[in-house]
Amino acid sequence: MSKLSRRTILNAATGGLCVAGLGALIPGRAATLANVDVVARSQQTSLGRAVRPFDRWTYDTGTTNSIIRGQFGETIQANFLNRLDAPTTVHWHGLRVSKGMDGVSGKFGSPLVQPGETFEYQVPLRDPGTHWYHSHHDSLNQIARGLYGLLIVENPQEPSLFEQVLVFDDWTVMGPGRGNYEINWTKLEPSLAWGHDGVKGRVLTINGTVNPRLELAFEGATRLRMLNAATGRVFRPSFENARAWVVAMDGYTCQPFELSEPLFFGPGQRLDVLLEPAGLGRTQLFLGENLFGKGTGFEFGLGLESSGALAETLPGFTPYAPAELQPELRASQRVTLDMSELYRDHPEGAGKVKGEWQDWDSLVNSHRYWLFNDVADNSLGPLFTGRVGETVEVDFVNNSATHHVMHFHGQHVKVKSSTSASHEIGNFRDSITFEAWPKATIAMKLDRPGLRPLHCHILGHQVSGMFTYYEVT
Ligand code: C2O
Ligand code: CU
16 A cells, blocks of 8 residues: 555554654543555464464554554554455454444444455544454454454553553464464364364464564553453463563553462453563563463563662553443443353253254254353343433352353443452453353443444354344444
């Protein structure tokens, strides 16, 4: 594309590091408009020596991790061009966009962008934080192939720190072992994996490489902006020789707390952590998974241990709490969303398709493995209908031994109560990771009109039963 925008150039120049001094934006001032070109295309890529070069699908914005940066209060106009051979869309995950801009086609109102076609997405940056954007068409396949990028909305009110972006992903490969792997897209086809943890790849990458170069501020705290871009893997990041404080979850600042126990960090979620070296040896990140061990280690470059710098920075992070999203104490509606495996001993059948009960074999043979309120064919909905400004509560029940990551489009929600120790109560989120069995109640104040998907972000689950929506009028 010849038309390189100012922002694309800026992004390319900074390579995703902290952009300081862009000028403070006073909330309420007339929004500015920034243009960015986003080209979906296939590009020969190498993940490092472990895997043979292959054609990765990517959003070309001229940066690693396809980073788009904007300022709180701006509106981004993303000039999207589809240079892939397949139709696609762009979904702005975590952003409160208007109807038609959300990147979900069909009745949800966004166009399916055909090969060679363009579309202009208007993305108002109403919420500062670490967000992302990704394909929402044939999502399992397209996201697994790499169609995603980070969208960082800067908050000029926050301390400006040295930043390290960490995008986690895994890749489906085959081959005898390290150095001899080849990408294997057939793993993305319908399989029993959908009925388990979803599709997981054997090769882990950070920022698109097996051997990432991770930097720490030479002095003082580093802000890590983490994204789990995998389609099925729940990570449990932890650190060694470091002090680590969580300052934002899914991009929304929370009351800072020390990361003493690894959190369940599900697909689609973001986590912002302030990090400072502590103790002897190199500071390391471990990418554990579920409950098994601390996982693969990644080293950071050297930083100076300086007790105190991190603590001084923390008060600069105050919980994000826009009045228009604050749920009322009493909800006007309360609904249940029961997440279940196919029933083994229900008298009428294993699950419903088009309103009719079906037996286990016919569901499994058609790759339907999950139930939302007994429904196996993604046809449940609307889960509820409400008006803008109304407070709705959803009682989630995980009737399965598997993780699920419930993601709300266009809405930030609060966990009100939960039987899981890993749910932070009271922070805004757009996705909640459930480990096996817990129940939780979330509350939300409906924000703007539209049909809004609510689905599991373990994408093999999304396509095999775990998709519904709600309607805001
Ligand atoms: Cu991040 Cu419906 O998706
Ligand atoms: Cu799930």
